[in-house]
Amino acid sequence: MAPPDSRREVGGIVWARAEAVSKDCKRIFGTAINDKWLMGTVLEVYNKKGPQAKRATTYVKAVYKYGDTSKEVELALQTVKASNPNPGPAGPDHAPENGNANTNTNEGALVNNGTPTAAAATTAAAATTTTTTGVSDGDASGSAPAADDPTAADPPRLGPVPVTFAHGREWFDGNNIHSQINGPCSKKHWKMICQWTGNELTEGCDSNLQHLKHDELDAFMACFPKDQLFWMVERLNELLCSHNKDPATVGELLKWFGILILLTRFEFGDPSSLWSLEQPNNRFIPPPSFGRTGMTRDRFDEMFQYMEWSEQPLDRPDGMASETFRWMKVDDFVSRINAHRVSNFNPSHLICVDESIARWYGLGGTWINAGLPFYVAIDRKPEDGCEIQNSCCAVSGIMLRLKIVKSPSEEDNS
Numbered sequence: 356m357a358p359p360d361s362r363r364e365v366g367g368i369v370w371a372r373a374e375a376v377s378k379d380c381k382r383i384f385g386t387a388i389n390d391k392w393l394m395g396t397v398l399e400v401y402n403k404k405g406p407q408a409k410r411a412t413t414y415v416k417a418v419y420k421y422g423d424t425s426k427e428v429e430l431a432l433q434t435v436k437a438s439n440p441n442p443g444p445a446g447p448d449h450a451p452e453n454g455n456a457n458t459n460t461n462e463g464a465l466v467n468n469g470t471p472t473a474a475a476a477t478t479a480a481a482a483t484t485t486t487t488t489g490v491s492d493g494d495a496s497g498s499a500p501a502a503d504d505p506t507a508a509d510p511p512r513l514g515p516v517p518v519t520f521a522h523g524r525e526w527f528d529g530n531n532i533h534s535q536i537n538g539p540c541s542k543k544h545w546k547m548i549c550q551w552t553g554n555e556l557t558e559g560c561d562s563n564l565q566h567l568k569h570d571e572l573d574a575f576m577a578c579f580p581k582d583q584l585f586w587m588v589e590r591l592n593e594l595l596c597s598h599n600k601d602p603a604t605v606g607e608l609l610k611w612f613g614i615l616i617l618l619t620r621f622e623f624g625d626p627s628s629l630w631s632l633e634q635p636n637n638r639f640i641p642p643p644s645f646g647r648t649g650m651t652r653d654r655f656d657e658m659f660q661y662m663e664w665s666e667q668p669l670d671r672p673d674g675m676a677s678e679t680f681r682w683m684k685v686d687d688f689v690s691r692i693n694a695h696r697v698s699n700f701n702p703s704h705l706i707c708v709d710e711s712i713a714r715w716y717g718l719g720g721t722w723i724n725a726g727l728p729f730y731v732a733i734d735r736k737p738e739d740g741c742e743i744q745n746s747c748c749a750v751s752g753i754m755l756r757l758k759i760v761k762s763p764s765e766e767d768n769s
Contacts, residue, residue, distance in 0.1 A: 362415055362435055363415075365400065368438075369394075369395050369415055369436065370435060370436040370437070370440065371395060372434070373392065373393050373421065376421065376426060377426055383422060386521050387520070391441075392441055395418055400413065400415055400432075413431070413432040414429050415429070415431075417430075544703060546700070547577050558750070580694070583691040583695075585605070588604070588608050591603050591663070607650070610648065611655065611658050614648055614655060617648075621643055631644075664684065667684050677728070678728040678729065679765060696754070700755065707746070708746045709744075710745070710760075712736050712741070714740045715739065741759065741760075743760065
């Protein structure tokens with residue numbers, strides 16, 4: 356009697372191609388997408404006949420999980436399998452003793468973030484003991500195999516089992532591995548030393564404990580480079596005084612920063628409406644009334660007009676490339692941020708390296724190429740513009756280092 360088809364039973368296991376489950380799987384698995392199958396749990400099995408079809412087709416509705424996402428997908432019965440068609444090669448710590456590949460899937464052999472089940476752990480322990488003693492049919496002396504013996508068994512693997520192998524490296528489930536990619540790693544608390552007071556901001560500083568509590572201003576003052584703040588005030592006052600405007604103070608510049616951040620919380624067409632006391636279109640939302648911040652709109656516009664973030668001469672020096680000259684508007688700012696993080700921030704044991712895109716649509720018309728020296732367009736990114744490579748402490752969310760992606764010729768000259 357043939358075993359029941361798990362594809363036709365509610366609660367049964369089915370396997371479907373990853374690209375048929377979601378288009379996001381191509382971004383997750385990369386070139387391994389053609390061989391990747393996802394396991395799902397059957398929710399419903401039914402027959403459906405299309406308007407032009409002569410016969411009904413059996414569909415299987417199942418829930419599949421990839422990454423942190425669970426998705427319900429309806430697929431035709433003939434496109435799903437009852438077992439994994441491509442289980443992949445067995446790892447060195449799960450290979451059978453006779454050296455033959457295991458034709459059965461081992462999906463149930465691993466649980467709890469790559470930890471073997473009790474039965475698998477017992478088998479692996481027995482195999483390890485046998486290998487250590489070195490007793491075999493052809494050698495009764497009990498001596499261990501030589502280190503350069505190609506037939507010697509591989510040592511047991513440290514850390515979790517990779518999800519897939521692509522682009523010459525192993526890929527793991529980032530939500531479960533934590534710091535165990537290359538073996539056990541002790542946990543390390545992050546710490547930011549305030550450059551003004553010497554106080555330490557560390558894990559728990561956003562909790563309700565009074566001796567650890569810090570507000571948003573404390574975090575900003577600890578993270579924003581002091582030398583950058585003083586340079587901006589000095590440079591801003593030079594430009595304001597040269598245009599017969601009142602000079603600014605450090606406190607006024609900090610207030611300007613606060614308003615600039617507050618702007619991101621509103622949708623508006625004309626910035627002047629944020630300072631208006633008139634009732635907005637929605638009568639349930641009070642007017643923003645930015646005048647209550649203590650800075651008028653005219654003063655905010657003055658500081659915005661003359662604000663500079665990095666040292667750049669008025670005229671481009673002879674022999675300097677146009678791109679180099681234009682990147683000077685932010686180069687000093689990025690350098691000061693990186694130097695400040697090196698001196699004042701100690702990251703945790705989890706570091707995330709990624710890239711960010713600052714959207715840039717251009718000014719339009721003949722000004723389309725003005726402003727951004729190097730434009731980056733990547734298919735997998737929803738926006739195009741300036742690319743920034745960065746590393747971040749995954750526990751605190753604090754950036755460790757920034758690097759602006761420039762043209763190849765500019766990178767070679769830097």
